[in-house]
Amino acid sequence: MQAPILVLEDEALIALDIEDTLEGGGFTPVVICHDTHEALKQIDAARPRFAFLDLNLGHGETSLPVARALLTLQVPFVFLTGYTRATVDLPDDMSHVARMSKPFKGADLILAAKKLQANTPN
Incomplete structure (x- = not known):
């Protein structure tokens, strides 16, 4: 069984x-x-293959703790957000994240899933 998304x-x-x-799309x-x-x-429980993270989870919560965990594990991910770079800055360690x-x-x-899968470490 493949690792989850x-x-x-x-x-x-x-x-x-x-x-x-x-x-x-077959993912x-x-x-x-x-x-x-x-x-x-x-x-x-199960290291993901890659991830899509909503940046703002409401009630003052963000997905940044999850993003940091994924960075540590070298799991590629994309932020899904209604915020632009002009309205919300990401921390420096995440400025490269799409x-x-x-x-x-x-x-x-x-298309984003295909790119993430291509960047998944083996």
């Missing part, structure tokens, strides 16, 4: 759309998490 997204409908799009299994605690537990603007097209998500 981690999706951290607080909005249930968006998470389901991402899951459906990835699975439709499985997909594991959906809705908060950092759940995502960090999932990372401990961002996908919300809303995004399914084809763009699949």
Whole structure:
């Protein structure tokens, strides 16, 4: 069984759309998490192949702790966000991480998944 693809997204409908799009593009299994605690537990249980992280998880929570864990494990990921570089700065250690603007097209998500998979360490 392949390592899972981690999706951290607080909005249930968006998470389901991402899951459906990835699975439709042949990317499985997909594991959906809705908060950092759940995502960090999932990372401990099964190291993901790559990940998509919503930057702002609401209630003052961000996905930065999960992003740091993924960086430590050398797991590639993309931030999914409605924020631009002009409105939200990422910490210096994450300035190189790609961002996908919300809303995004399914084809763009699949293209990003292909790029992430190509960058997955063996």
